Amino acid sequence: ETGVTQSPTHLIKTRGQQVTLRCSSQSGHNTVSWYQQALGQGPQFIFQYYREEENGRGNFPPRFSGLQFPNYSSELNVNALELDDSALYLCASSPIPGLAGEGDTQYFGPGTRLTVL
Amino acid sequence: SQELEQSPQSLIVQEGKNLTINCTSSKTLYGLYWYKQKYGEGLIFLMMLQKGGEEKSHEKITAKLDEKKQQSSLHITASQPSHAGIYLCGADITGANNLFFGTGTRLTVIP
Numbered sequence: 001e002t003g004v005t006q007s008p009t010h011l012i013k014t015r016g017q018q019v020t021l022r023c024s025s026q027s028g029h030n031t032v033s034w035y036q037q038a039l040g041q042g043p044q045f046i047f048q049y050y051r052e053e054e055n056g057r058g059n060f061p062p063r064f065s066g067l068q069f070p071n072y073s074s075e076l077n078v079n080a081l082e083l084d085d086s087a088l089y090l091c092a093s094s095p096i097p098g099l100a101g102e103g104d105t106q107y108f109g110p111g112t113r114l115t116v117l
Numbered sequence: 118s119q120e121l122e123q124s125p126q127s128l129i130v131q132e133g134k135n136l137t138i139n140c141t142s143s144k145t146l147y148g149l150y151w152y153k154q155k156y157g158e159g160l161i162f163l164m165m166l167q168k169g170g171e172e173k174s175h176e177k178i179t180a181k182l183d184e185k186k187q188q189s190s191l192h193i194t195a196s197q198p199s200h201a202g203i204y205l206c207g208a209d210i211t212g213a214n215n216l217f218f219g220t221g222t223r224l225t226v227i228p
Binding site: 004006031033035040041042043044045048055056058088090092094104105106107108109110111113 | 213214220221
C-alpha cells in the first residue's frame, strides 16, 4: 500500500508569483485535505476535495485554490504569493469524508516546504 | 487554533519517566486524533478517539477521551528517546472531518 506523497519537497518563490503543489493520495482513499502549517503552529485546514469537488473550506482567501483529479490526486494552487504564505503545506487523504469511524482518519504526506522571499 | 488548547507547550523528561499531554476543546468533539510530528516533517497517525470515555493504547502510549467529549489526554509510560517529537491533537468539531489542531507539545526525552 502506497502512502501519501507530495511534490516538490521544497520550493522557493518570490512575492507575487504563483505556485502549484501536488499530492497523491494513499491507495484506496478518495478524499484529500490540504493544511498550512506555519512555523511553531499546528496545521490549519485550507480545504478538502471529495470526488473532484470542494467539500469544505477553511478561512483562506480565494487565491488559494485546488483541484482533484479522477485518480484522486490533488493540486493546491496559490496565486499572488505573500511573505506570510511561507509554511509547510501538508496534504492528507482519507477514505470517506465526514462519516463516523476509523475510516475518517486522515493520513498525512511529508509536506512541501514553501519559502516566499 | 482557539478551538483547541494543548498543554504543556513543551516538556523535557528523563528517559524512563511517565508523562501526560492534555488537549481541551471549547466544543464537543466528533472525533479526536493524536498525531506525532518530527520537526518539519509530516504527521504520523497515533490514535483516534470518538466515544466518550474511550481509551486506546498502542505500545507505551495511551489516549483517553473524557465522558463529555471535550478533553483528551495522551499518556506515555516509561518514555524513550524515540518518543521525542511534537505531539499534535486534531479535532473534528463540525462533523465534516475538517480537523482543527492545537499548537502542539514539543517532547524532549533525555537519555
